[in-house]
Amino acid sequence: MPDHPLSLSAGCVLDLEPAEVVAVAAASGYALAGVRLADPRAQRDGVARALAEHPVGLLDVEVVRLGAGPPGDHERALADVAGELGARFLLTVSDEPDEDVTTARVAELVSLLRGSPTRVALEPMRFTGVRTRDAAERIARTAGATVLLDPLHLHRAGDDLARPADPALTGYAQLTDIADPTSTPPDPAHEARHDRVPPGHGGLDLGAFAAGLPAGVPLAVEVQSDRLAATTAPLERALMLRLAAETTLRGTA
Template structure:
């Protein structure tokens, strides 16, 4: 059985998105993830800020046949506008993806549940599921905290291998949550690698690692095989911006990511079969 493998946009934010799409297709990926909102500063990949860019990436998706696994990112805060939410949902639907990444940037838990539930309700008619991603440098730090917000709101939870480990989570915790809450809570996952030891420097060092100093799958010490086994059958997004690939051309970065993920010792990573979006 084939499993979708997507190339995440985090390592391609400085490239026009059609370049990212073309590189992913040539390297062998089945899909990409795309930035549609939430950029703290202007980046070339943000589709939400350029209508012409949207047209170019849609053309690239059609010509390559690639799907879109998710779009990102809505940051829950008092500054998140209704227009930004609506725009992200509209773009997700236009791009044909089922998943919209959400992080809790600054809301208290009760307020975050209400806001997330409202986004879930707005996204449902478009066939889009908001998925909450826990990160240690946000107001939703752990898998448990994400589940406590997502379940009452009707959202999914996006497990990222790095964030799970850095928050003190484990593969066993994921497996237990899956048994308790069911398959639908974890629709897909993000894969990268890292040393077991966290970088020194606290929250800012953890943020810097997540943005630009991860490792390619299979080149670190995280239990990626165990994580994939705990969430069988899921699509995988390779989100692994690394110091070693930063200076590479987009196609070379994509090829390095593809070689790494397909070398991970798990059957789901050896198929290049493409599934419908």
Template sequence: MNRTIGLAHLSALHLSPPELVDAAAAAGYTSVGIRVHPATRGEAPYPMTAGSFMSAQTLERLAATGLAVRDVEVFTLDGHRGRNEWEPVLEAGAALGASVLNVIGGDPDRARLTDSLAALVDDARKYGIRPSIEPISYQPLDSIPAAGLLVGQTGCGIMLDALHFVRAGGLIAELIALPAGAVTVIQLCDGPAETPALPVPHRMPLGQDVNGSARQIESRAKRLAPGEGVFPLREILAALPGTPVSVEVPDVWAVEAAGTDAHLKHLHTAAGTLIGSPLKTEMETTS
């Protein structure tokens, strides 16, 4: 598979966007995803509104390194936030040249979520951005089939996070059944068969909240590099040929032990090895 490798901000969320661009370029990535809006309550935001000093700094670093911004994150549709809240996020993404906005389906009212997402998709068109719903295993919208229905109803895309796909019991057949082009980004990571029992980190980047939840601790603080766990990553890649890849592996303990640069280089090497290793068929593995 001939794919470039992007870096999701969550892999090094303690780095500001301009710092992330430089670190990603040094580690060999070709694109980045950037957090322009908080994902959790109480999370400290980066000042990334369109026209801000940090946005301008980020654009300078992108120009100097040749990297691109593929996606920005993250906007949660919770049933209360609407156009007044998402418009600045779209503006921030457009200023960076992003084509995808990561959206979380946090509204348990599916009809209202569908209406809100349709309005967001419509508003995003003028910015050249496709809002892409990310099924998350501990959110109301947690499955690929549910996300696939929203693609047909609203024109949104899907952000496929390998961790949440596995933790929600996703099937490769569900990916194959999606409309062509529905998945806009694959977020690569790995993990054990079951959610591990992890301690709550003594410090989370930007003060993210994990709520004492094992799944949230794993998701935000301790994932494995591609190829180091048991997730069906080669099968996912084979089911979605040509879909851009972004490595999303937060590991607060690895960063503390080895440093950010070593962590990001390790993730890039691991992802490159995975992508360069073709999926073997049943016949090949038994011959």
């Protein structure tokens, strides 16, 4: 199986508090975890304690949403806390369609994190201001950031999942699936936030996607699914998703 350490994304277990995500990631066999912080400063200490108590690294902190103006207090707090917690990445999206403006905003985040272990990871999504891998890579290259690749978003933007990722720019990737990639959803954002399925349970060519990733790049398992959240407890859900991810990756060996 290719050497991609797996992380439990916050989106898989949104019914948990951030510190609980770390504990569940450890209990279900992940090497890493990601947390989504609604109140970064208030939640920082709980996450720090959980990281000290469990043998799990912190892959990412979510989520900075950039606009036309400079990062505000909440975005700056997310950056500060991500660095203090030792997260590898600060997950960032942009709602600003002007590429030059987004580049400047990403560069400001990069500057805020200078000297910390945390890098900015810009995620392209069809329903945001940065829609494609090419655009995200241009911005990241100029701003000194990295790119986060999600096969769902790449597919919906018309990108080829088999296209090799740029090792110099790819910070990490996500592993997810959708039931019917051939149909066009009426609301791509709703699909991404509510209707994902476990890796290998849908129709995305995840084997081709994983084969094109640089060796050692972490893979965050991200399955935001209303159905799974309603029918499985968080620990059971996290374990099932890890096993699905590992089965998928074994098929690429």
